[in-house]
Amino acid sequence: xxxxxxxxxxxxxxxxxxxxxxVPDLRLAGLAVAAWLAALxxxxxxxxxxxxxxxxxxxxxxxxxxxxxxxxxxxxxxxxRHGWTAVAVLLGVALGAGVTATRLVARDAAxxxxxxxxxxxxxxxxxxxxxxxxxxxxxxxxxxLLVPAExxxxxxxxxxxxxxxxxxxxxxxxxxxxxxxxxxRLTTQGRTAAPRGGDLTALVLTATGPPTGQGRPxxxxxxxxxxxxxxxxxxxxxxxxxxxxxxxxxxxxVSRLPPxxxxxxxxxxxxxxxxxSGSNVAIILGAVLLLARWARAGPRLATALCGVALVGFxxxxxxxxxxxxxxxMGAIGLAALxxGRPRAALPALAAAVTVLVVADxxxxxxxxxxxxxxxxxxxxxLAPGWRDGLRRRGVPAGLAEALAVPAAAQLACGPVVAGIxxxxxxxAVPANLLVVPAIAPATVLGVxxxxxxxxxxxxxxxxxxxxxxxxxxxxxxxRHGARMPAGNLPWPDGTPGALLLxxxxxxxxxxxxxxxxxxxxxxxxxxxxxxxxxxxLVAAGWPPRGWVVVACSVGQGDALVLPAGPGRAVVxxxxxxxxxxxxxxxxxxxxxxxxxVFSHFHVDHIGGVAGVFRGRRVATVLVPRWWxxxxxxxxxxxAATRGGTVLRPALPGQRYRAGAVELAVLGPPYALHGxxxxxxxxxxxxxxxxxxxxxxxxxxxxxxxQQALLERSPPGTFRADVLKVAHHGSSYQDPAFLDAVRPAxxxxxxxxxxxxxxxxxxxxxxxxxxxxxxxRTDLDGDVAVRxxxxxxxVAKRGIPAGRRQ
Numbered sequence: 138x139x140x141x142x143x144x145x146x147x148x149x150x151x152x153x154x155x156x157x158x159x160v161p162d163l164r165l166a167g168l169a170v171a172a173w174l175a176a177l178x179x180x181x182x183x184x185x186x187x188x189x190x191x192x193x194x195x196x197x198x199x200x201x202x203x204x205x206x207x208x209x210x211x212x213x214x215x216x217x218r219h220g221w222t223a224v225a226v227l228l229g230v231a232l233g234a235g236v237t238a239t240r241l242v243a244r245d246a247a248x249x250x251x252x253x254x255x256x257x258x259x260x261x262x263x264x265x266x267x268x269x270x271x272x273x274x275x276x277x278x279x280x281x282l283l284v285p286a287e288x289x290x291x292x293x294x295x296x297x298x299x300x301x302x303x304x305x306x307x308x309x310x311x312x313x314x315x316x317x318x319x320x321x322r323l324t325t326q327g328r329t330a331a332p333r334g335g336d337l338t339a340l341v342l343t344a345t346g347p348p349t350g351q352g353r354p355x356x357x358x359x360x361x362x363x364x365x366x367x368x369x370x371x372x373x374x375x376x377x378x379x380x381x382x383x384x385x386x387x388x389x390x391v392s393r394l395p396p397x398x399x400x401x402x403x404x405x406x407x408x409x410x411x412x413x414s415g416s417n418v419a420i421i422l423g424a425v426l427l428l429a430r431w432a433r434a435g436p437r438l439a440t441a442l443c444g445v446a447l448v449g450f451x452x453x454x455x456x457x458x459x460x461x462x463x464x465x466m467g468a469i470g471l472a473a474l475x476x477g478r479p480r481a482a483l484p485a486l487a488a489a490v491t492v493l494v495v496a497d498x499x500x501x502x503x504x505x506x507x508x509x510x511x512x513x514x515x516x517x518x519l520a521p522g523w524r525d526g527l528r529r530r531g532v533p534a535g536l537a538e539a540l541a542v543p544a545a546a547q548l549a550c551g552p553v554v555a556g557i558x559x560x561x562x563x564x565a566v567p568a569n570l571l572v573v574p575a576i577a578p579a580t581v582l583g584v585x586x587x588x589x590x591x592x593x594x595x596x597x598x599x600x601x602x603x604x605x606x607x608x609x610x611x612x613x614x615x616r617h618g619a620r621m622p623a624g625n626l627p628w629p630d631g632t633p634g635a636l637l638l639x640x641x642x643x644x645x646x647x648x649x650x651x652x653x654x655x656x657x658x659x660x661x662x663x664x665x666x667x668x669x670x671x672x673x674l675v676a677a678g679w680p681p682r683g684w685v686v687v688a689c690s691v692g693q694g695d696a697l698v699l700p701a702g703p704g705r706a707v708v709x710x711x712x713x714x715x716x717x718x719x720x721x722x723x724x725x726x727x728x729x730x731x732x733x734v735f736s737h738f739h740v741d742h743i744g745g746v747a748g749v750f751r752g753r754r755v756a757t758v759l760v761p762r763w764w765x766x767x768x769x770x771x772x773x774x775x776a777a778t779r780g781g782t783v784l785r786p787a788l789p790g791q792r793y794r795a796g797a798v799e800l801a802v803l804g805p806p807y808a809l810h811g812x813x814x815x816x817x818x819x820x821x822x823x824x825x826x827x828x829x830x831x832x833x834x835x836x837x838x839x840x841x842x843q844q845a846l847l848e849r850s851p852p853g854t855f856r857a858d859v860l861k862v863a864h865h866g867s868s869y870q871d872p873a874f875l876d877a878v879r880p881a882x883x884x885x886x887x888x889x890x891x892x893x894x895x896x897x898x899x900x901x902x903x904x905x906x907x908x909x910x911x912x913r914t915d916l917d918g919d920v921a922v923r924x925x926x927x928x929x930x931v932a933k934r935g936i937p938a939g940r941r942q
Contacts, residue, residue, distance in 0.1 A: 165487035167222050169494075171229025176494050176501035179237035181335055184245055191235035198227035229491070237498040244339040248299045252291065253331040253340050261342055262289040262351075263305065265321045269314055282309045284317065288340065303339035304499070306332065308892075313347035318358040322351040337499045357452045364453050365390055367590025368583065371601040378612045379605040385411040386576075386608065387583030388454040398612060400720040405618035406547065406554070406565025407572065410611065418464055420580045421450050453587060465489045483517050486510070507553045515549025516542060519646075543569040548642060556635025561628045568618040575607035582607075619720075680725050681932040683923040685827040686859060686884070689721035690914040690934070693888030693895070694741035696721060697834065697861060699825055701796030704728040708749055709823065709834055713741045715748030721919060724934075727753065731795040734759040734787070736820040736836025738769025746776040755782050759793075762786045763808060765816045787821045799826040804835075805842055806849040817864060818842040824857065828924045833857035833878055837864040843874035852877075858929060859884065859922050862904075866896025866913075875903065881929055882922050885913045 175194075179187035201224045243249075252259065263286040270283050284307035290300045307314075307327070317323070325348045332338040353359070365388055372380040378398050384390040391399065391411050402408045425446045429439035451464050490510055493500055500506040520541040527537035547566045555561050582604035590597035628634050680687060680700075689696040691712030698721065699707040706727045712718045733755050735743050749755060758777045764770040777784055793800040804822035812818040820836025833855060835843070843863070846855070860880035863870065865887040883904050887895045896913065904911050912920040912931055919934035 163483065163487075165225070165484045165491070167225040168229040168232075169487035169490040171226040172233035172491050172494050173229075173501050175230040175233030176237045176498040177233075179234045179241070180337070180498065180502050182241075184238050184241035187234045187238035187241055191231045191233075191238060194227045194230035194234065198224050198231060201227065232491070233494060233498070233501070236495050237501075240337050240498055243301065243303050244337055246301065246303075246339075249301055249303055249339045252293075252299065252329045256328060256330055258294055258326065258328050258345070259342075260292045260324065260326055261305070262291070262324050263287065263307070263322070263348075264289060265317050265319050265323070266304070267319055269309070269317055282314050283307070284309055284314055289322075301339075304337050305340040305342050306338050307342045307344055309344040309348075311344065311347040314344065317348065318354040318362060320358055321354045323348040324351060325349065336502055360452055361454065363591055364388075364587045367594075367597060368587040368601070369393065370594070371586045371590050371597040372605075374598060375601060375605045379608040380601075382411075382608050382612060383579065383583050383586075383601060383604055386579055386611070387587065395716070398615065400716045401612075401615035401619040404562075404564075404720075405568040405615050406562040407568055407611070407615055407618075410572075410576065418447065418450060420577045421446055421584060424577070424581050450584070453584065465493060483514075486513055486517065504553060504557055508550050511549040511553060512546040515545040519545035519548065540570065543573060552635040552639035552642060555628045555638045556631055561638070564618045568614055571614045572611050575610040579604045579607040579611065679919070679932075679934055680921050681923050681930075683828070683925055684921045684932070685830045685924050686825070686832050687721070687725060687919060687921045688861065688884040688886050688912070688914055689718060690918045690920075691717035691721065691745065691886070693865065693891045693893070694744070695736070695836070695861070695865075695886045696745065697884075697886075698722065698725055698727065699798045699827055699832070700725075701731055701798045705731060705796055707732045707734070707795050707798045707800065707825070709734045709825075710736055710742040710836070711745035711749050713744040715745045715751065717748070718745040719748030719751050722749065722753070724919070729753060730755045732757050732759060732793060732798075732800070733782075734800075734821065734823065735761070735773060736822075736834070737761055737816045738764065738766055738773065739816055739837065740769060742837070743769050743773050746773050750776055750780040755780050758782050758784050759787050759821070760784050761819055761821055762788070763816075763819045765819070769816075797827055800824070803850070803854065804838070804846045806845050809841055809845065812841040813839060813869070820863075822846060824855075830859065830922070830924050830929065831857040832859040832861070832922075833880070834861045835863040839864055839867070839869035840871045843871040847871070847873060847877060858882065860909075861886070862896070862900070864895075865891075865893070866900050867893070868897035868899060870897075870900050872903065875900075875907075879907070880909055882931060883909045883911045884920060884922070885911060887913060887915045889915045891915070 175190065179190065182190070266285040266287055271281070286305050286307050288301055288303050288305045290298060292298045307325070309325075325342075325344050326346055327342040327344040330341040330343065332341050354362075365384070368384050368387065369390070372383050372393075374380070375383070377393075377395055381391075381393040381395050382398055384392075385394050389411070394411065399408070399411070402411060422443045425443050426439055429442050434442065447464060493506070520538075523541035523545060524537045527540060528534055532540070544566055547569060551561065582600050586597040586600035586604065589600060629637060684700060687698045689698060689712065692714070694712040695710040696712040696718045697709045699709070701707055704726055706722070706725065706729075708718075708722070708727075708730050711733075730749060730753055733746075733749055735746075735758070738761070755777075758773065760770070760773060774784060787802045789802055789804055789806060791802045801824045802821060803824055805819050809815060809818045814837075817837040817839050818841045820838045820842065822836060822838055822842070823834040825832040825834060838846070855874070855877045857878050857880055859882045860875075860878050862883050862885045866885040885896050885901075901911060910931060912933065914920060917933040921932045921934075923930050923932060
């Protein structure tokens, strides 16, 4: 017996079984990735080209299947295995490109394309696809809303009716568009335009008035509206930052989120918490599972309860495409639970990706879809191994899980984030690690508050108050993380930047499997941080030493800062919204504003006034004598009253001094009326002098005011070293005025991808021909001009507002 026991292979058997169990099940991965990438490529092709690609892939797949079937019963297992993998990839290409081609046929249909090119006024019948969202950085009053919709029919002024089922993007300003619900049918008047391409949008429609509703929204959407409104009411008594964050954390409603909190979340890589994602679904399902286990429910009952919770959560947050995507990602774990096979989660993820891309090829180019899939894949592929490795090294189980999960998700999502933002965050992993304990209680208590709000408002307010404490921790971590110097490193943006970081990530993951390489990487990383971080903190901080002016990246708007002394600065204009200008002033360390100047009262210059006053003392506010538009003046006056400051009119010839800054008011010489834009042409025109450097600030002065200034002023009045190009570099510039300034550096404050064609290529070419160094906030982010022994120099912060995540 003892001899038999000695010869028994039992002790050796668990090794191979355990190893096989640890191997990821990637059988459907090739199909999913190929379908995804083929759909993404097809979105940038014509329907004919996409169909040819699908046909070629299907033909190759058919030939490969015939060849593999002929090998049955013959030697060559490895060849057959890789052959079937190739077949799956080819089928994925055929599926993704073929389905997308059918959608492109409808998108590029001749009647729809003609409407886009004609730019004609039409009456459109639409179905809303997703929640209307404001376009940040716009100059319109009120803000422009983006409304994704599905076109059902369109009627032209001559009575021609075109019936089609294609996607349109509605640009609307009327307040009635803001409260629309997904699935709602409506009719509206508007003007057509061509889309930018790269997706399934067939038409852009600029609405000229309010929508006319056709029937009521569906009952799930109405139920969601009741619950979301109840959550807002429950959060109303809370402090502004926590009360605005909680609805975003629970249901993705960021309508009351303070801009400064949004900026902090972006800077620390936590902005994903403000959107509904698979993690929200996982938290809710996890809470239901805990309750089911506490009640001793069996696996099938627990799965059924999770299914009910999943449907209810989708109703709560509104069944829009992004929410359905998140629910699908969260349901992957539920499917694995129901099957009793954790390894089934990865095939379920691949199947879900394939089904979603086939159902909606537009998702292939959606960054949110990529982040959801990559985060889920990181949790399934990387987190378990990292968690087990940490546990083998003595790290407690809970801490190992808390370390592995955010690190895996951040590493998987890093390439996409870098490609979008042009930065790599150094604080994202530690920040997300610190907030892990607070996310689940805040989310669960927020859901409780929403569900209880219709029947028990007092209980809902109590649940929201309890949720506000973990929300406070989230806000605190984001605030301190955003203020850390060197928290973000510049990185190439777009597809090249994403592919570069992805390649480096894969190479690093492969290399660290060897113990020697792993130790070497750890030593090099620690040495790099310890060696480079102090250098960045001391030598490469922001603002640069000797700066005389900073043009803040605030989107499509103006905000300039002139240093008056330590912690003090003169601010000229405040951009379109508070968060951007407040963030710029915080980065510059400005705690006091002795003089705040508004060139005129358009929203893109005064909309962020509250951000300048936020946490700062503002001594004097200088404004134009003409209160146009009156709504803009009222907004500035209200902010000044709350800040205990009075408004002072600017008069030509006046001079001001604030520390190191000297200001002279040069214009307008008189009130201009009947121009293309009277508010623009009555802009305050300033000459600032800082450390001997002259800076001309003409606001949005256009051709008429520029010509009036030249006529009423002696030669040489407008000569300056630095010019803030008027009106975001628009074409409304007088060449003689630019010649009179003859700057060495020109600053153009303009928003990323703005709809106004700013800046004008002709103006940029004229400046460049004159030897002027041109800096643009849409390309360079915050830009600074500094004075040194060798003359003027420039510095860029490199994170344009429209690209921050």
